[in-house]
Amino acid sequence: MSLIALLGALLVQGYVRHLSSIGDDALPASADAGRVPETLLNGGPVVDARNGGLQTTAPPAKTIALTFDDGPDPRWTPGILDILKKHGAHATFFVVGTEAIDHPDLVRRIVADGNEIGVHTLTHVDLGTAPPWRRALELRTSGAILAGITGRSPTLLRPPYSSENSALTDSGYDAIRTAADAGYLTVLSSIDSQDWQRPGVEAIVRNATPRADAGQVLLMHDAGGDRSETVTALDRVLDVYSSRGVRVTSVGDALHLNTMPAVSLIDQVRGAVVEWGIRLSGLVVTALGWALLASGVVTVIRAVLVLAFAARHRRAAVRKAAAGRPWGFTPGPVTVIVPAYNESAGIEAAVRSIALSEHPVEIIVVDDGSTDATADLVEALDLEAVRLIRKENGGKPSALNAGIAAASHELVVMVDGDTVFQPDTVGRLIQPFSDRTVGAVSGNTKIANRGGILGAWQHIEYVVGFNLDRRLFDVAECMPTVPGAIGGFRKSALARVGGVSNDTLAEDTDLTMALCRDGWRVVYQDDALAWTEAPASLGALWKQRYRWCYGTLQAMWKHRAALGQGGQAGKLGRRGILYLLVLQVLLPLLAPVVDVFTIYGLIFLDPVHISLLWLGFLAVQVLMAAYAFRIDGESLKPLWTLPLQQVVYRQLMYLVVIRSLATAVTGIHLKWHRMERYGSLSVPPPRS
Template structure:
């Protein structure tokens, strides 16, 4: 299946569908992050040492001096305590995968039941333990969703915490609980106005609040003997005992529990659940609606946890890939530079001792300039090529321009310039027309918005001294680099494109000879059928075809061409959209190279693999990285997140500085690099997302011609060398 057929395989769909897909993905990610942040970072299971602050003006005396079980339903406040010789045994902050099973084993050993006030987030992590608690005959109560302090929480959060925990219990067990214990609560006289407000609000939804009369203080880990002493009743009066099965190391709790249960039995105390102690049935069957909503909440939180865990691992992988890429391109660039210097030094040495060296390529070159509505810059482009120090013939192919492009070229009357007029057929047809008219075996292709330096053509073709080389990429420079958008593109050309080309050269897997400056053997072009119009990235398609035909494609960094870059975000978007979409088409068209050998296999396994990971998958994942970074600033440690970002920026700066040094460029534009990470990088990522969605949707993308500005001038040679 050809790349063009791939792009037309389904009925046209609005390209704008990609925005809805992206929005849906980011919305789902945002919801998952909010859920994850709320469940695990806004609160958390801690000890019960936090005192309830504030006044107790609104707390009724019946609560402050009453029994530990508070019933405020119906507006009337009633309290009750267990009868004499009855101990209500309660556990908070579980279930815990280590300590809850051990506590349940101790209770079963003594044939005792207790009330477990479970935290919703812990229950979701340990659903089998929650079910075991009930299966063993114990009782379950609500201890909020995330162990939040209800006394200081706003009303909306109070309701979310209580009802959320209730839904978790219903979703896991199919039962509904009526007992509530607010986190950080203790005895009746410790209830403050904030906590009382939360108790009344919960009572309106049918909950009884269970406080405590004797706190084991096991959360302080005072020792087994101290815990036993704290639980020892001072008389026959009934008590509500507080212990913990979660929130920390509960080894002392388990040991003390085993001991005190034996002592309570010897002293004639009955140990039971809170509900049984005061004579109420505290749990019933949840309604179908409660079970459905509870299951939805449980699975939604689990899915969120899984999603965030997967993203976390993917972030680690992305970070590793980014670092590996930075190291790889720098190492390969250094090797490429050493090889060039070594080759130059060898040539000079051999000349001094009169040793034969690889001959200098001096044969004339045919330069093909495809032009469609290039009136703004065609004169500068043609004059710069005419001024070449190397013998050239120039073939300008006017591809049905509707402006004065052809008339301008004809009016120049420059020697060695041939003008071909043809009906509009697209850039590949214009290049093929020029190729058919070329007189020489070496061909240079250059866009109509590009100018050469006098030595560009001669420097560009020198690798053709190696008969294995079929194509050569030059060094494309941004001419209109003024302004912040121009500076960003200048950085991208130097750091992104040119560093990558050095890597591709060393790895022998060059995927693209850019349309702005590329040299080819004419017979190599004829062998692959000329320039194909199967994709919107004809330069990438052609380069991959040459690699698959066994030719080496190299990069010549001292062959500079100056091109106009888009001067607006809209123009930049259109250009990069076409580039990216066309590259995807070319990758699909040449996917068979992955299983081939020789130069084709190097392209397939190295070049296409690099493009897939670094230029497709990583950008697709990048918006998630950015959203996750915002999540980290809000819910995690902002200092650590900020430090990581600064380290990432430092790596980017060092790599950019090295690339600028290789290209003999001034470092001044690098001051815009931090801003590039916030604006330009996101724009490029969205371009990739749009291109991928467009390709998957089967939409045929039209050619997007870039606006020309007429800013091209042949720069002084020193500008590219300072």
């Protein structure tokens, strides 16, 4: 609903601010006038075509109906009003609806000074060339706005770009008929001061001075450009009229017409609603502009931070590798826990791959009440290092805690049942435990089924989004998540935090944050690889990410006290949690808005500049991705899908965040969403 309201606001602003403009008037190109009646071509400048009739009239002799178009303007209109008051004269101001919205006080002053208000459309559109729907919208909306501002309903209209009767074309005549159907009298002009051409004060005075005593409608402008010549000339013109005994007044007063009847309270409120709707839509667009700027700044800052920290993390890893043997820490056997619920599609590959580990392992498979052949398949493997625990279904945290309780060794590795290890994965994963302050280690998760465009998009996300962020978190000592697919832990550290909690749907994030708050360091080992299955359909992807995001929000809320703590807890709170809040919650909330504003800019603003901004944003993404792929040793080929990822995949991830946040705010309980398994895993060969 918010997005629909936003689109509405953008459409309103795009229409009223960018489809037409006010400038120096110019007559339209000549066109066929075969349908314009002779009585109109040769008649008076005030045209009444209501009720199917056609009558024209003009002010009486020695009377000038003074009119101003295109205002109000905050610079020129007040000066004109001051001169009119000085000479005791009045005029009709044909105002543009958008300008009236911007300067309502000026509109009210025009009326308060005894002048008359007329309609000059909403956006200064040429009614003669506008389609019927737009003619109706322009007239109805501008009339409502003026009624809301003044409490009066204007009945006079001057079509933009109109002039004298003799210049009418068939399209102009159609516009007069449309205006008449809406209840308007059309006011053309019989004398054009041509002030819109800025010919000089003397020329304006000369053009505005009639050569006879016949009544006239004089056309001048109080907006649409530099009207300093108009203001100066008006004072002199009124002196000339006074010396000749010419009466200067408004159209309605000259013809003894009530052209501004009062409106009902309901109509005034309706007009005010239209006015404020357009005004608020303008505020929305302004806010979006600032949001676009803010998101751009945050995106650039994130790119700089992530790349800088990733480079630092990479240099540290290279130095460690150069200092000695890659496997310098050999603490003895490690317990690998595999929680499994209906994992028959991939459990054999997962267990076999772990059993082939070069480092000694004890494998504990915890079957959490599977209803398929998961447990039987594990037993049939008949592997010496594998122990199977069968239990009633209690959820993943329950299965992990059962495995932890049965673990024989201090170092514990947790791995999902849809994940396979390389032979050196365990040995590499446990290397950081040589530091006694390290309580957990995150491995590097890779997408196994990366074929197809959806697989490529997820592959990019894992390499760029997840692993670059983990390098930053490692250097900043604020790792918020050790993924369930591959994580190493000290059993004693797990015992101190009470094991794996079932308070959230992101048990891995909850556990990691609990370890940080207990004072343990959590690090990232980028060369410890695990291959996992990714969702193969948008529906499955939605369910997985919805659970992840909602669970992360739960964990952030649960551990919010870390924001005010010291030590490792404070680093988690003021670095990790705030990073997640800004980059994974607030920025995704703004991102769809920014995308919508980009489309708005392409349609209504400068498409070249907007396109360059978008391409600049894409270039930042490509550079980040290329660097992430290079340090991860990945082929750059999948990056051809990155532009499409920005258009489709990114939007899906944003919607996941929005829905997750809405679910959290409304207090709805989200159930566990188990991912589909595809059986695409195989035991990877040793690393070359």
